[in-house]
Amino acid sequence: MAERDSKNNAGRQDKIWRKLGLKDFEYAMIVDQLGREPNPVELNMYSVMWSEHCSYKHSRSSLKLFPTESPRVVQGPGENAGVVDIGDGYAAVFKIESHNHPSAVEPYQGAATGVGGILRDIYTMGAQPIAFLNSLRFGPPDNDRGRYLLRGVVAGIGGYGNCVGIPTVGGEVYFEPCYRGNPLVNAMCVGVMPLERLVLGQACGEGNLVVLAGARTGRDGIHGVTFASEELSEQSEKDRPAVQVGDPFLGKLLIDATLEAVEKKLVQGVQDLGGAGLTCALTETASRAGTGLEIDLDKVPLREEGLEPFEILTSESQERMLFIVEPEHLSGLEDIFRHWQLPLTVLGRVTKGRLVRIFYRGEIVAEVPAESVAGGAPAYEPEGREPDYYRELSSFDPLSLPPLKDPGRVLLNLLSSPDIASKEWVWQQYDYMVRTCTLQGPGGDAAVIRLRESGKALAVAVDGSGRLTYLDPYLGGMLAVAEATRNVSCCGAEPIGITDCLNFGNPEKPAAFWQFRRAVEGMAEACRVLEVPVVGGNVSFYNEVEDEAIYPTPVVGAVGLLEDAGRHCGPGFKEEGDAICLLGPEEVSLGGSQLLKVVHGRVAGRPAGIDLGMEKKVQALLCRLVARGLVSSVHDLSEGGLAVSLAESCMAGGRGAVIELPLSTDPDLALFGEGPSRAILSLPEKNRDQVIEMAEEAGVELRVIGRVGGDALDICCGGGRFLKLRLDEMKKAFEEVFSWMMS
Amino acid sequence: MKFGVIVFPGSNCDLDAYHLVRDVLKRDVEYIGYDRRKLGNFDVVILPGGFTYGDYLRSGALAARTPVIEALAGFANSGGLVLGICNGFQVLTEAGLLPGALCRNDSLQFRCRQVYVRVETNTLAFTGKAKNGDVLKMPVAHGDGSYYAPPELLRDLDDNGQVVFRYVDRDGRISEAANPNGSTANIAGIANRRGNVVGLMPHPERAGERALGSVDGLVLFRSLIGHLQDREVAGNG
Numbered sequence: 001m002a003e004r005d006s007k008n009n010a011g012r013q014d015k016i017w018r019k020l021g022l023k024d025f026e027y028a029m030i031v032d033q034l035g036r037e038p039n040p041v042e043l044n045m046y047s048v049m050w051s052e053h054c055s056y057k058h059s060r061s062s063l064k065l066f067p068t069e070s071p072r073v074v075q076g077p078g079e080n081a082g083v084v085d086i087g088d089g090y091a092a093v094f095k096i097e098s099h100n101h102p103s104a105v106e107p108y109q110g111a112a113t114g115v116g117g118i119l120r121d122i123y124t125m126g127a128q129p130i131a132f133l134n135s136l137r138f139g140p141p142d143n144d145r146g147r148y149l150l151r152g153v154v155a156g157i158g159g160y161g162n163c164v165g166i167p168t169v170g171g172e173v174y175f176e177p178c179y180r181g182n183p184l185v186n187a188m189c190v191g192v193m194p195l196e197r198l199v200l201g202q203a204c205g206e207g208n209l210v211v212l213a214g215a216r217t218g219r220d221g222i223h224g225v226t227f228a229s230e231e232l233s234e235q236s237e238k239d240r241p242a243v244q245v246g247d248p249f250l251g252k253l254l255i256d257a258t259l260e261a262v263e264k265k266l267v268q269g270v271q272d273l274g275g276a277g278l279t280c281a282l283t284e285t286a287s288r289a290g291t292g293l294e295i296d297l298d299k300v301p302l303r304e305e306g307l308e309p310f311e312i313l314t315s316e317s318q319e320r321m322l323f324i325v326e327p328e329h330l331s332g333l334e335d336i337f338r339h340w341q342l343p344l345t346v347l348g349r350v351t352k353g354r355l356v357r358i359f360y361r362g363e364i365v366a367e368v369p370a371e372s373v374a375g376g377a378p379a380y381e382p383e384g385r386e387p388d389y390y391r392e393l394s395s396f397d398p399l400s401l402p403p404l405k406d407p408g409r410v411l412l413n414l415l416s417s418p419d420i421a422s423k424e425w426v427w428q429q430y431d432y433m434v435r436t437c438t439l440q441g442p443g444g445d446a447a448v449i450r451l452r453e454s455g456k457a458l459a460v461a462v463d464g465s466g467r468l469t470y471l472d473p474y475l476g477g478m479l480a481v482a483e484a485t486r487n488v489s490c491c492g493a494e495p496i497g498i499t500d501c502l503n504f505g506n507p508e509k510p511a512a513f514w515q516f517r518r519a520v521e522g523m524a525e526a527c528r529v530l531e532v533p534v535v536g537g538n539v540s541f542y543n544e545v546e547d548e549a550i551y552p553t554p555v556v557g558a559v560g561l562l563e564d565a566g567r568h569c570g571p572g573f574k575e576e577g578d579a580i581c582l583l584g585p586e587e588v589s590l591g592g593s594q595l596l597k598v599v600h601g602r603v604a605g606r607p608a609g610i611d612l613g614m615e616k617k618v619q620a621l622l623c624r625l626v627a628r629g630l631v632s633s634v635h636d637l638s639e640g641g642l643a644v645s646l647a648e649s650c651m652a653g654g655r656g657a658v659i660e661l662p663l664s665t666d667p668d669l670a671l672f673g674e675g676p677s678r679a680i681l682s683l684p685e686k687n688r689d690q691v692i693e694m695a696e697e698a699g700v701e702l703r704v705i706g707r708v709g710g711d712a713l714d715i716c717c718g719g720g721r722f723l724k725l726r727l728d729e730m731k732k733a734f735e736e737v738f739s740w741m742m743s
Numbered sequence: 744m745k746f747g748v749i750v751f752p753g754s755n756c757d758l759d760a761y762h763l764v765r766d767v768l769k770r771d772v773e774y775i776g777y778d779r780r781k782l783g784n785f786d787v788v789i790l791p792g793g794f795t796y797g798d799y800l801r802s803g804a805l806a807a808r809t810p811v812i813e814a815l816a817g818f819a820n821s822g823g824l825v826l827g828i829c830n831g832f833q834v835l836t837e838a839g840l841l842p843g844a845l846c847r848n849d850s851l852q853f854r855c856r857q858v859y860v861r862v863e864t865n866t867l868a869f870t871g872k873a874k875n876g877d878v879l880k881m882p883v884a885h886g887d888g889s890y891y892a893p894p895e896l897l898r899d900l901d902d903n904g905q906v907v908f909r910y911v912d913r914d915g916r917i918s919e920a921a922n923p924n925g926s927t928a929n930i931a932g933i934a935n936r937r938g939n940v941v942g943l944m945p946h947p948e949r950a951g952e953r954a955l956g957s958v959d960g961l962v963l964f965r966s967l968i969g970h971l972q973d974r975e976v977a978g979n980g
Binding site: 155165248252339434 | 752753755756758759762763766776778792793794797798852853854855856882884886946948949951952954955
């Protein structure tokens with residue numbers, strides 16, 4: 001049947017695969033793997049699954065560089081989310097994913113469905129979601145379009161996350177002109193579950209039922225993955241129908257119903273419907289299990305009449321789940337879904353053999369090998385070439401700039417710059433406390449979420465610098481991993497795994513692929529030395545508008561484990577008289593710094609390099625110091641250097657500080673230079689000797705640079721005053737500018 | 744002494760209320776399904792926060808039409824103690840168990856932050872262990888939290904001592920800046936005339952453990968427990 005159809009249609013298709021985003025060479029591969037020409041329905045299935053978004057065809061070979069194993073890893077990349085053992089019979093489940101293109105044309109729904117999508121990935125594994133984070137990039141908020149995108153994305157993240165009752169506990173927001181037309185919206189979700197509850201997305205067991213639950217299928221998000229695998233253009237507005245529409249209420253019911261079904265062991269396999277919809281869920285579950293499926297498309301509950309089979313198969317309607325169920329458990333599953341008033345439909349069954357066979361109105365409309373559709377796409381090794389800008393920008397020497405005239409004014413400018421300024425305007429729109437487990441919410445280095453079951457806690461953070469990766473992709477990749485894991489270490493948590501979202505330009509362009517490859521190499525090297533595995537993630541290519549690419553932006557989501565939820569640390573100075581110490585190496589650079597960007601309007605120079613061995617020592621030491629309760633506060637040093645971090649610790653604790661730096665230092669560099677593997681600690685005088693001793697033993701530099709006290713940040717250098725700012729002045733600059741800008 | 748927590752489709756602070764009663768206050772607590780037509784034997788029934796039915800029509804409107812609400816009305820009419828938190832407050836106003844309405848925040852945005860509220864009356868079962876004028880720190884997290892009452896209702900509420908909490912600054916002073924949603928007369932929570940049904944937008948169940956930043960919310964629950972204990976003693980004597 002299928003074969004005859006394909007012959008009839010072969011002439012009419014007229015290289016229709018090109019319109020579906022496939023290359024002639026790829027079409028030839030499909031014909032080869034199928035042993036015949038695909039019919040139009042089959043071609044649609046192939047085209048969505050062989051899109052960049054689903055098949056990772058330009059990134060697969062590079063991603064192999066990542067270390068993905070550790071004694072804790074239960075499930076690495078390849079399933080819906082990574083699973084890491086956290087002891088006591090429990091596991092942490094987490095993943096980050098992009099929703100950049102949808103958010104560029106429809107910010108509210110684009111962001112909301114990004115949150116909904118990553119949420120499904122977590123509870124699909126059987127885990128209770130416990131936290132959301134997000135990493136956002138926009139153009140400068142100095143125009144209506146920029147503010148519209150920011151407002152819409154933030155409202156969409158809150159709209160979905162608040163409604164489903166999972167706290168949004170942390171994230172980051174940065175602004176650069178390169179993200180103007182192509183903002184980045186990366187959403188991360190973290191869940192926890194008893195290890196024995198783990199379910200996989202596998203269609204195992206011949207004769208088992210294939211069940212679709214949740215929302216009805218409509219025409220939204222058709223070919224969303226294809227849209228995500230192209231550059232954006234003026235024409236992208238017309239792709240609004242490729243953006244899905246979220247229903248967080250239905251999403252919330254689906255979580256509860258699915259987790260109840262998993263807990264009662266009523267389901268053999270679970271797979272959410274996200275990118276590429278039913279096609280992806282069917283072919284991936286069959287492919288993973290090495291089975292076949294027979295599916296009756298007539299059974300799919302539709303939102304409207306007249307959907308074509310290819311539309312039903314590629315629709316990305318949200319809030320849908322696929323279950324593989326033993327026949328005797330169907331009635332139990334139906335009871336749960338009836339209570340929550342959710343539709344549940346048997347679509348077909350698992351078969352022997354490896355074919356996915358789709359029936360519609362009594363006829364076979366598609367018959368494809370699951371492995372070919374889900375995993376048969378080519379893996380490309382694109383050409384990479386160092387772009388021209390690279391050497392030119394790195395030859396710039398920031399020390400050639402004149403010394404700062406008014407460092408106090410400069411610090412205020414930095415504190416009120418959109419990248420550094422308080423993001424309370426953003427996170428007060430997110431419910432970051434629901435579930436009453438948030439021990440430390442947004443605004444710190446990482447968020448800390450307690451685990452009621454064990455008395456432990458998880459620290460979670462997202463981090464990545466597009467600017468630094470642009471200036472040096474290999475270094476930027478290393479820094480993203482180092483910074484995210486250091487952020488959780490600052491809270492006292494041991495990093496146990498990361499998930500990554502790799503946002504890059506068009507991989508078919510040698511410069512963009514070079515950036516990608518170098519960044520991945522850097523990340524892989526950092527993971528290897530820091531001994532932290534990558535357990536899942538996502539690649540987003542084609543982040544370009546009108547040929548202009550974004551900064552290469554690898555974003556890392558790190559998860560750390562705190563053995564004692566009661567022993568965690570925040571960034572704020574707590575006690576008058578505490579000694580303030582600078583931990584970590586002295587080397588810093590103004591290359592790629594916030595000072596250079598904000599004061600001089602330049603993105604250039606060489607960022608400070610990283611000694612990953614030292615980074616590891618610093619992180620381990622931070623964990624030990626917090627675990628033993630020796631420090632009152634810990635704050636990572638990042639954008640804006642020592643001066644900004646000191647100001648943040650002062651403001652977070654509502655206390656001033658008196659800092660004395662030695663004469664030998666170049667104060668502009670020492671205070672505004674940026675470098676990795678560093679943190680500011682404050683600690684009671686009585687612990688001072690012990691902490692110094694521990695740092696010496698660990699082989700990490702530690703210098704006492706001042707004391708907590710007063711109501712100002714007072715910095716002297718070699719006896720002369722460098723700057724003095726009152727707390728209220730700094731708070732005004734830091735806290736008010738963002739809401740003023742957005743109103 | 745038994746607490747009940749109603750679970751509507753879309754409730755999401757049910758767990759938090761349940762956890763506080765069971766693990767912090769060490770009292771009996773049970774979930775109550777939205778489709779129950781009989782409540783059972785409870786002393787206090789909590790309507791938790793969340794987004795019932797997605798708040799798609801008006802916040803709380805659809806939940807107010809579920810089977811359990813009829814049973815709840817009977818419970819309230821016979822003097823049972825009912826506490827509606829956030830979305831639960833919205834459900835109570837939609838169900839007609841509390842007067843007034845909750846409208847969109849004046850910022851037109853969802854707001855999650857710590858606020859301060861002042862205890863306006865301590866003659867209720869819900870506030871007996873507080874002093875009038877006590878300032879409590881609790882978080883809010885809502886988009887539709889702006890309490891509205893027309894002038895005549897407002898007068899009634901004041902005259903009958905039905906205003907239970909008002910938004911204030913840290914020092915107990917009423918101000919516009921202290922009001923997170925633009926509510927009428929800085930009202931954060933009210934009671935019905937009989938004083939056995941209370942609704943408030945802030946989350947006392949999120950302010951019950953030091954690790955979460957405040958324990959000021961406990962006074963509500965301790966007041967209820969104290970009231971029930973006194974009643975038991977009185978009943979036995």
